[in-house]
Amino acid sequence: MSSNDVNRIWIKGGHLIDPATKTDGPRDLLIENGRIAAVDTKLNANPGDVQVIDATGLVVTPGLVDIHVHLREPGQSYKETIASGTAAAAAGGFTSVAAMPNTIPVNDSAEITRWMQAPERDARARVYPIGAATVGSMGATLTNYEALRDSGAVAVSDDGKPILGDETMRAVLSAAAAAGLPVIQHAEDTRLTGGCSMNAGPLAFRLGLRGMPVEAEAGIVARDIALLRELDDDRAHLHVAHLSTKKALDHVRAARHSGLHVTCEVTPHHFVLTEEAVDEYDAHAKMNPPLRTVEDRDAMIEGLLDGTIDCIATDHAPHAAHEKEQEFERAPNGITGLETSLGLSLAVLHRRHGMSLLQILALLSARPAALLGLAAGTLAVGATADVVLLAPETEWAFRASESRSRSRNTPFDGWSLPGKVRLTMREARIVHREDPSIRQP
Numbered sequence: 001m002s003s004n005d006v007n008r009i010w011i012k013g014g015h016l017i018d019p020a021t022k023t024d025g026p027r028d029l030l031i032e033n034g035r036i037a038a039v040d041t042k043l044n045a046n047p048g049d050v051q052v053i054d055a056t057g058l059v060v061t062p063g064l065v066d067i068h069v070h071l072r073e074p075g076q077s078y079k080e081t082i083a084s085g086t087a088a089a090a091a092g093g094f095t096s097v098a099a100m101p102n103t104i105p106v107n108d109s110a111e112i113t114r115w116m117q118a119p120e121r122d123a124r125a126r127v128y129p130i131g132a133a134t135v136g137s138m139g140a141t142l143t144n145y146e147a148l149r150d151s152g153a154v155a156v157s158d159d160g161k162p163i164l165g166d167e168t169m170r171a172v173l174s175a176a177a178a179a180g181l182p183v184i185q186h187a188e189d190t191r192l193t194g195g196c197s198m199n200a201g202p203l204a205f206r207l208g209l210r211g212m213p214v215e216a217e218a219g220i221v222a223r224d225i226a227l228l229r230e231l232d233d234d235r236a237h238l239h240v241a242h243l244s245t246k247k248a249l250d251h252v253r254a255a256r257h258s259g260l261h262v263t264c265e266v267t268p269h270h271f272v273l274t275e276e277a278v279d280e281y282d283a284h285a286k287m288n289p290p291l292r293t294v295e296d297r298d299a300m301i302e303g304l305l306d307g308t309i310d311c312i313a314t315d316h317a318p319h320a321a322h323e324k325e326q327e328f329e330r331a332p333n334g335i336t337g338l339e340t341s342l343g344l345s346l347a348v349l350h351r352r353h354g355m356s357l358l359q360i361l362a363l364l365s366a367r368p369a370a371l372l373g374l375a376a377g378t379l380a381v382g383a384t385a386d387v388v389l390l391a392p393e394t395e396w397a398f399r400a401s402e403s404r405s406r407s408r409n410t411p412f413d414g415w416s417l418p419g420k421v422r423l424t425m426r427e428a429r430i431v432h433r434e435d436p437s438i439r440q441p
């Protein structure tokens with residue numbers, strides 16, 4: 001076969017950071033037929049046979065992985081579609097996203113799981129559906145985990161709601177272990193959070209809002225860990241979504257020290273903001289779990305630094321303007337996050353807390369991919385060519401009005417962030433580019 005028959009791309013002169021292979025240095029990358037063909041300090045390809053992309057001055061890193069997004073399709077395409085949500089993902093450097101099942105209808109079947117992955121959805125990032133743990137996420141009857149898994153689901157969850165009943169959660173952990181799927185828990189004891197719209201404490205009292213106590217999160221995490229221990233099945237994997245409190249993090253840390261397979265994620269907003277952001281009744285600071293205290297936020301940063309927190313996930317939760325623009329207690333929970341996750345991580349974890357780019361990019365690629373067993377998040381030879389070119393020190397202003405998402409509900413509008421994504425490539429196809437002179441090979 002002559003080389004003209006092969007689709008070849010040479011990414012030249014960049015600084016490669018691939019946490020999965022612990023590479024952090026100058027490397028060229030050769031892509032052939034959608035896969036990484038070579039990684040070397042100096043490649044010698046014949047420029048006539050390849051498309052050359054000049055990465056001088058840029059970091060070359062794997063496409064990022066977000067294991068917690070809400071793409072709103074099927075059912076609420078006025079908030080977001082799979083196409084618009086994954087366009088936002090690509091702009092933020094993400095090439096793999098795991099989509100929560102709280103769509104309309106709820107994704108509790110193989111049919112919807114397949115529909116979400118169909119080429120007609122026009123996704124720019126690979127979409128990995130998460131199946132509902134119970135039918136309609138109603139917390140009663142378990143869904144068919146083997147059928148969900150075989151149609152492409154990578155975990156089960158009733159996110160948006162907790163799996164509350166002890167008997168149900170016991171059965172979910174057991175059935176998911178047998179199917180080889182992680183259970184992702186939205187840890188909220190809703191018996192303690194009815195009518196609540198922010199964190200409990202003096203600020204909620206002053207604002208006249210009902211507050212969610214720390215115990216509502218920590219209590220469910222402790223209960224789930226106890227059930228996992230009691231199940232005593234090596235295949236069982238409990239993952240705590242959007243952890244927000246020091247107390248719940250302490251439970252996770254202790255469980256891991258005792259050898260249990262418990263993992264957790266944190267969102268950028270929970271390690272960047274505190275409940276003070278709610279002070280003006282700004283619904284763009286309303287989310288569930290709520291923004292917490294300085295002590296909780298600092299515990300999240302500590303957990304990222306010491307490795308107790310496995311990964312960063314956005315909980316990207318688009319809502320239309322008319323939904324957010326109503327009184328605070330009525331406004332829906334959640335914010336968009338795919339375009340700001342990397343910049344916020346670099347601003348806080350790298351600049352303020354001295355975390356290396358390798359460590360931060362691990363939390364955004366290799367570690368979430370490993371957590372869900374995804375074939376993504378590395379640039380090792382043979383891997384799928386999901387590649388991001390990043391200008392790590394370049395400051396840019398995030399403008400909600402320019403977002404690729406259909407929704408604009410973000411508290412970060414106008415923030416200046418470091419780290420500009422110049423190019424995102426999924427399976428060797430350009431899915432986002434800043435510089436139009438870079439053409440699709």
Ligand SMILES: [Zn+2]
Binds near residue numbers: 161242288
């Ligand atoms: Zn949730």
